[in-house]
Amino acid sequence: MGICEIIEKKRDGVELSKDEIGSFVSGCVSGTIPDYQASALLMAICVRGMGFRETLGLTEAMASSGARLDLSDIPGRKVDKHSTGGVGDKVSIILAPLVASCGLVVPMVSGRGLAHTGGTLDKLESIPGFRTNLSLTQFKANLRDIGVSIISQTEELVPADRKLYALRDVTGTVASIPLIAASIMSKKASEGTDSLVLDIKVGRGGFMKRADQARELGHLMTRIGREMGLTVVALLTSAEQPLGKAVGNSLEVQEAISVLRGESASEDLLEVTLELSSHMLLLGGRAHDLGEARNLVRSTLQSGRGLSKLRELIGRQGGDSSVVENPERLGRPEFQMEVTSRETGYVAQVDALEIGLASNQLGAGRETIDQEVDRSVGIFLAKKVGEEVSRGERLATIYANSQAKGEEAKERVYRAFKIAKEKAKPPTMVIGILRAG
Amino acid sequence: MGICEIIEKKRDGVELSKDEIGSFVSGCVSGTIPDYQASALLMAICVRGMGFRETLGLTEAMASSGARLDLSDIPGRKVDKHSTGGVGDKVSIILAPLVASCGLVVPMVSGRGLAHTGGTLDKLESIPGFRTNLSLTQFKANLRDIGVSIISQTEELVPADRKLYALRDVTGTVASIPLIAASIMSKKASEGTDSLVLDIKVGRGGFMKRADQARELGHLMTRIGREMGLTVVALLTSAEQPLGKAVGNSLEVQEAISVLRGESASEDLLEVTLELSSHMLLLGGRAHDLGEARNLVRSTLQSGRGLSKLRELIGRQGGDSSVVENPERLGRPEFQMEVTSRETGYVAQVDALEIGLASNQLGAGRETIDQEVDRSVGIFLAKKVGEEVSRGERLATIYANSQAKGEEAKERVYRAFKIAKEKAKPPTMVIGILRAG
Numbered sequence: 039m040g041i042c043e044i045i046e047k048k049r050d051g052v053e054l055s056k057d058e059i060g061s062f063v064s065g066c067v068s069g070t071i072p073d074y075q076a077s078a079l080l081m082a083i084c085v086r087g088m089g090f091r092e093t094l095g096l097t098e099a100m101a102s103s104g105a106r107l108d109l110s111d112i113p114g115r116k117v118d119k120h121s122t123g124g125v126g127d128k129v130s131i132i133l134a135p136l137v138a139s140c141g142l143v144v145p146m147v148s149g150r151g152l153a154h155t156g157g158t159l160d161k162l163e164s165i166p167g168f169r170t171n172l173s174l175t176q177f178k179a180n181l182r183d184i185g186v187s188i189i190s191q192t193e194e195l196v197p198a199d200r201k202l203y204a205l206r207d208v209t210g211t212v213a214s215i216p217l218i219a220a221s222i223m224s225k226k227a228s229e230g231t232d233s234l235v236l237d238i239k240v241g242r243g244g245f246m247k248r249a250d251q252a253r254e255l256g257h258l259m260t261r262i263g264r265e266m267g268l269t270v271v272a273l274l275t276s277a278e279q280p281l282g283k284a285v286g287n288s289l290e291v292q293e294a295i296s297v298l299r300g301e302s303a304s305e306d307l308l309e310v311t312l313e314l315s316s317h318m319l320l321l322g323g324r325a326h327d328l329g330e331a332r333n334l335v336r337s338t339l340q341s342g343r344g345l346s347k348l349r350e351l352i353g354r355q356g357g358d359s360s361v362v363e364n365p366e367r368l369g370r371p372e373f374q375m376e377v378t379s380r381e382t383g384y385v386a387q388v389d390a391l392e393i394g395l396a397s398n399q400l401g402a403g404r405e406t407i408d409q410e411v412d413r414s415v416g417i418f419l420a421k422k423v424g425e426e427v428s429r430g431e432r433l434a435t436i437y438a439n440s441q442a443k444g445e446e447a448k449e450r451v452y453r454a455f456k457i458a459k460e461k462a463k464p465p466t467m468v469i470g471i472l473r474a475g
Numbered sequence: 476m477g478i479c480e481i482i483e484k485k486r487d488g489v490e491l492s493k494d495e496i497g498s499f500v501s502g503c504v505s506g507t508i509p510d511y512q513a514s515a516l517l518m519a520i521c522v523r524g525m526g527f528r529e530t531l532g533l534t535e536a537m538a539s540s541g542a543r544l545d546l547s548d549i550p551g552r553k554v555d556k557h558s559t560g561g562v563g564d565k566v567s568i569i570l571a572p573l574v575a576s577c578g579l580v581v582p583m584v585s586g587r588g589l590a591h592t593g594g595t596l597d598k599l600e601s602i603p604g605f606r607t608n609l610s611l612t613q614f615k616a617n618l619r620d621i622g623v624s625i626i627s628q629t630e631e632l633v634p635a636d637r638k639l640y641a642l643r644d645v646t647g648t649v650a651s652i653p654l655i656a657a658s659i660m661s662k663k664a665s666e667g668t669d670s671l672v673l674d675i676k677v678g679r680g681g682f683m684k685r686a687d688q689a690r691e692l693g694h695l696m697t698r699i700g701r702e703m704g705l706t707v708v709a710l711l712t713s714a715e716q717p718l719g720k721a722v723g724n725s726l727e728v729q730e731a732i733s734v735l736r737g738e739s740a741s742e743d744l745l746e747v748t749l750e751l752s753s754h755m756l757l758l759g760g761r762a763h764d765l766g767e768a769r770n771l772v773r774s775t776l777q778s779g780r781g782l783s784k785l786r787e788l789i790g791r792q793g794g795d796s797s798v799v800e801n802p803e804r805l806g807r808p809e810f811q812m813e814v815t816s817r818e819t820g821y822v823a824q825v826d827a828l829e830i831g832l833a834s835n836q837l838g839a840g841r842e843t844i845d846q847e848v849d850r851s852v853g854i855f856l857a858k859k860v861g862e863e864v865s866r867g868e869r870l871a872t873i874y875a876n877s878q879a880k881g882e883e884a885k886e887r888v889y890r891a892f893k894i895a896k897e898k899a900k901p902p903t904m905v906i907g908i909l910r911a912g
Contacts, residue, residue: 042647045646072511075646076511077515081486081516081518081522085486085523208511
């Protein structure tokens with residue numbers, strides 16, 4: 039069956055066969071299917087949807103479009119964590135070394151920031167010398183020697199996803215639950231992990247604005263995982279306000295280091311990190327139940343072993359590991375501007391989307407995949423939802439390399455904050471836990 | 476608003492504004508909108524549909540994408556006829572000279588065959604020397620001097636339609652009533668006609684298989700016409716079996732000539748031609764009612780003035796006008812093969828789609844727009860629906876340039892014919908007549 043007939047089938051809402059999906063994916067990668075046909079089919083999928091068998095077929099075809107990493111010769115259970123992307127989400131930088139120092143292997147193939155969200159790779163690259171573009175051989179060597187490595191997608195892994203994602207990004211076909219699930223799960227299936235904890239962000243700062251959409255995506259990914267031999271647990275976590283206090287690449291690395299040093303941490307960041315880490319330990323067989331897992335994570339954090347592991351990780355990937363002791367080496371931008379409250383009351387909202395966009399305006403994010411990011415700029419939140427604030431008191435600090443951009447960002451930060459007369463409760467961070475079946 | 480936001484709006488089923496549609500059309504023509512974005516939007520339109528205001532906006536934007544012919548300096552009322560495409564549809568070759576010889580101006584910008592249907596231009600080009608690629612200046616000169624001209628779309632007219640149609644053809648986005656309506660009506664609005672009779676084919680041989688779809692398309696086009704200052708009447712005509720007896724380019728020209736000579740004609744072909752012509756005369760003010768129009772067409776046909784006008788038309792467009800007297804000059808292919816009935820009974824069906832595909836197999840049609848066609852090959856139907864046939868009697872003759880292709884076509888012709896014990900009624904040819912409002 040030709041590609042036109044396949045497009046017409048999906049246009050009319052008919053289920054595609056495994057072979058049809060396979061020939062679409064391989065044609066896209068080989069270039070025999072031109073972009074204009076691929077985007078027509080992607081739009082038909084977006085509007086008509088895909089059933090479970092179709093989504094699984096797409097995920098499998100994408101995962102098989104390139105190399106699949108085999109980690110079976112590395113001793114220990116491999117557990118990864120993947121987030122759908124949030125504002126201020128520096129969890130991987132804390133959790134990966136923490137979980138690795140609990141005795142699991144953490145193979146992380148991470149992403150870059152896109153739209154209003156940041157990316158782990160951009161954050162790590164604010165550490166002088168840190169390299170994320172390791173070869174798969176170097177990646178495996180790190181996993182074997184220190185139990186953790188965080189790299190960017192290589193040319194060999196999942197070429198179909200790189201191709202289709204770039205196309206979806208410019209054709210209005212990103213917002214499709216089956217396509218999002220296939221993109222994430224094909225990447226995770228190709229990196230050779232045994233199990234996976236998903237962090238699905240829900241709310242203004244995430245790509246899923248509503249809990250029902252997030253739940254649908256989570257269920258779909260756990261089912262795909264089961265069919266592909268990958269144990270998956272999906273957590274739905276709140277993304278109404280930014281996670282933690284820092285937004286912006288080097289600022290977030292500093293906050294991550296501070297958590298690993300055991301300094302007083304933002305409650306929401308600590309909660310999400312501990313919960314995700316505990317589920318990883320449970321999947322990896324390091325604890326019998328969630329309570330035991332949580333105790334192990336807490337004690338490992340307090341012991342400083344997570345911090346030592348981060349130092350090792352930075353060193354192995356070419357970075358200046360002394361930043362762990364001297365975070366000021368990460369560099370500061372030219373301007374610091376305070377945002378002070380115009381009212382007295384309680385913080386009722388810190389809109390994560392607005393803060394993400396403000397951070398982008400400063401230069402911390404990118405609008406297209408090839409844009410350069412300014413790793414020194416960002417926003418530090420002095421107040422979060424539920425806290426009391428007096429008129430004239432600091433709400434946030436803006437770190438900028440241009441006075442004008444700083445002023446623009448300031449206006450957005452003001453818009454992000456809602457101050458109310460009555461005390462608001464901080465949001466519940468873990469909204470749901472989903473497992474296959 | 477950027478093209479991505481426009482695509483996302485239509486993806487979500489939101490109505491597009493006139494400006495958004497305009498920027499899409501102009502971006503496609505200028506090339507600033509790449510094909511992969513255009514095809515994503517076309518697919519979203521296909522699945523989500525378009526409201527009347529949107530379809531009108533698209534038609535207007537397309538019509539304004541190139542030159543618009545001004546025929547106001549040519550005396551007389553201008554009336555065109557357009558068919559959505561059928562099998563054996565040689566009506567234009569009879570009707571255009573016939574209506575012109577009744578005193579109206581007939582400006583026809585015609586199409587080529589596509590899929591299983593033939594095209595008027597391909598048929599006319601089987602006349603030695605006949606040129607359809609006239610300049611707009613030559614076209615106007617013909618209209619002024621002899622009242623009729625039939626040409627192909629030029630580079631100047633409706634570039635948006637050429638661009639979008641080529642893309643739709645390869646992205647599964649042809650089957651959309653708003654897109655079909657905008658394509659046809661933008662072309663007709665640009666050619667400068669005052670009024671238009673549409674022949675919407677319904678049934679196995681047409682692109683609209685069902686009467687309700689055809690009716691929807693017809694209503695839409697008459698409404699668009701009214702908004703654009705073009706009087707439109709749409710006829711729904713049956714395309715269950717091929718129209719007339721000949722299918723294939725030169726064979727159809729011969730049949731058209733034979734009708735204009737007043738020789739005994741196939742009932743269905745005569746009926747459709749007379750009905751369409753009568754509506755043209757009515758729109759052009761040459762008659763007060765349909766009865767009077769029909770009498771005028773009949774008497775003009777009998778007078779031979781239609782035939783003389785065809786001779787003039789052929790001469791003006793560089794063709795050998797002696798074919799009108801000596802149709803054998805159109806050339807015959809190498810092989811003639813008879814298809815004889817395997818049963819005795821009555822013809823219950825001659826499947827127009829199968830006959831169209833059989834004719835294509837012989838080389839008479841094209842699958843892609845740049846393919847060469849063999850103008851000498853085709854199929855002549857000796858029997859049509861309702862006629863009696865005995866075992867061994869001829870059903871059809873195949874004209875081929877390859878024995879193997881002839882044999883293949885023969886099997887298809889057998890499949891097209893259904894012979895029943897009971898006499899079937901020939902189909903009603905004119906199923907409906909639609910006017911704006």
